[in-house]
Amino acid sequence: MSITRRQFLGMTGAAGAAGLVGSSVAQAQEHFTGWPDRYGVLTDLTLCIGCRKCEEACARVNDLPPPEPSPEDKSVFDEIRRTDAQSYTVVNRFPNPDPDKPPVYVKKQCMHCNEPACASACLVSAFSKTPEGAVTYNASVCIGCRYCLMACPFYIPAYEYDKALKPRVMKCTMCHDRVKEEGKLPGCVEVCPVQALTFGKRSDLIRLARERIIRNPDKYIDHIYGEHEVGGTSWMYITGVPFEQLGFNMDLGITPYPEFTRGFLSSVPLVLTLWPVFFTGVYLFSRRRNEIAKEEGDSSHEEEAKS
Amino acid sequence: MTTITGENITFIEWLQDKLFLGMSFKEYFKKLITPFNIIATLILCVGIPIAFVRFTQGLAATTNLTDNNPWGMWIGVDVLCGVALAAGGFTLGSAVYLFGMKEYHPIVRPAVLTGFLGYFFVVIGLCFDLGRPWRLPYPMFVSYGTTSVMFLVGWHVALYLSCQFVEFCPALFEWLGWKKFRKFVVGLTIGATIFGVILSTLHQSALGGLYLLAAKKLHPLWYTPFLPVFFLVSAIIGGMTMVIFESSLTHRVFSHQISLDHKKFDKLTIGLGKAAAMTLMGYFCLKVIGVAHGDHWHLLGTPMGQWFLLEVLGFVLAPCFLLVWAVRQERAGWVRFAAIWTVIGLILNRVNVSMIAFNWNLPDRYVPKWTEFAVTITIITVGVLTFRWIVNRMPILWEHPDYEPEI
Ligand code: SF4
């Protein structure tokens, strides 16, 4: 197994002694612009027909229960769904603002962020951003604190709340093993009948997306969702209908989430070095003061006794 | 084996002396039947089966947690409030042992005990909430998530619990009559206190730091980059006001054990009230700076904004004014009242951050299940019972005649 950067830093930080905890935390926070050549997926929302074959394929390749209700049943689109412990991906339907045009279907799954919030949140490094681009999860160390669910800006990871013994966090893996070991495409990409999903190097995908937008300026909105959002993601979207109308959060900004805690974490070594000095000083000072007070008290007693 | 008075006794007698307060088992058992104990038993009769269901059927059977709301009452109340309110141990410990405020010595032991038990039961509460609680030591020994604020919290709470235990040990060893051990741990007190202050500063603020990653999920009035500072300062306030509350309660309930006269005790209460008032004022200013920093004034008119104002004006500024007035007038009773008010305000703040202002814009809102309440109440009850069990036996409120005070 190759050692990912996070794991490596984890090991160097693992010296374990309390004093080291703080400083290694700060180290691991150095800016990381991502592995070169990493893969991603581009979803073209103008192509998706809402057949939910990707949901089916995803369940199949990941040993999840088949999607409920089945893809033929269109009532599933009556409500907006999110990913859950049984489904790594869901397709939602949004009305087209232009009533003459068909509705827009949006496939939702883990975005495989360049600097994932979930990974920076996990206290046992259960998540790794692999050099291939996927963000993977390792259930064998997870303690189930669910901080990753709290942190993910896209509301993606789900938890097996109904399991007492071995509950896991559940989320899309971008079929990391399938891609890496078997040289196959992710299940959803492979099955999509209209090529709404394209798998490839992230840099190539950005170029492809830009080309489509430039060639068809009337068809596409001039924005690649995921190019810069939260510092960039491996999974990206282009669309003909404004993203805000399709349930995309446009307020996330471009700051990678680990940045939000970096300032705090780097103050830790400072506290660890300055506080002991300061409080020992205070202690010595107050002890000396008490001694002096005592001596003075004693000597005044003596004087009283003499007189 | 010897008793406190030094006579030689058998093991059974020793056991009676230590565990049954010198009574025979029958006498002791009879004395246990009080209204408080009956209520406590009833609570346990509900809570223990629920605990069983939690650990055999999982979180879904006992909580309303969802994928959108992964942290509920057990984190928001048991952990966040528990840790903040247990800050009395470190606040008072450093005042007495480090800053040399000897006059507070009579109340430092109960404060340290409250702190120690507080943390201990926070960890118990956490075990209910964790998906795989038996992996609690993983971040210490198996896998290290050094980029995580939670990693910091985990380490520091574990180390701090040990520090608090060291600070509590003198009382334990005096009770057991282990003089050599007692001498040894007393020598560690200053070190443990200094280490404890460092750890407290860090993990109290780190609990606020956890929410830094909830950037777009927490309402902007509560989300600021200063969250760690807010949590630290309000925990210091929570610690002080909890000491006021807890000491007035113990003075009433365990009055027969207490040598400190009422006047002196009131003086201490007022002194603590003064410190709390000052810190509350500072905290209020910080809250205002928080709103100004994000330029969120316009949000104050919204329903969430009014809720925010209620927290900040009604439960920070108002008890602060009452404290200032009560300290000036030297009215210890009112100081105690204001302290309880402040404690409620602190709980409100933690509940707001963890539940009400969190995901405020989602239709999917979290409301705790009754079993979540039941577990929280059970844990608090067991905590109170443990506190009482210890105070009835060990030299917490009185000074052991055989030993010199630590300072
Ligand atoms: S979308 Fe969420 S779960 Fe997926 S990598 Fe980003 S932060 Fe992690």
Ligand code: SF4
């Ligand atoms: S639930 Fe598991 S994977 Fe998620 S942050 Fe906690 S330990 Fe890490």
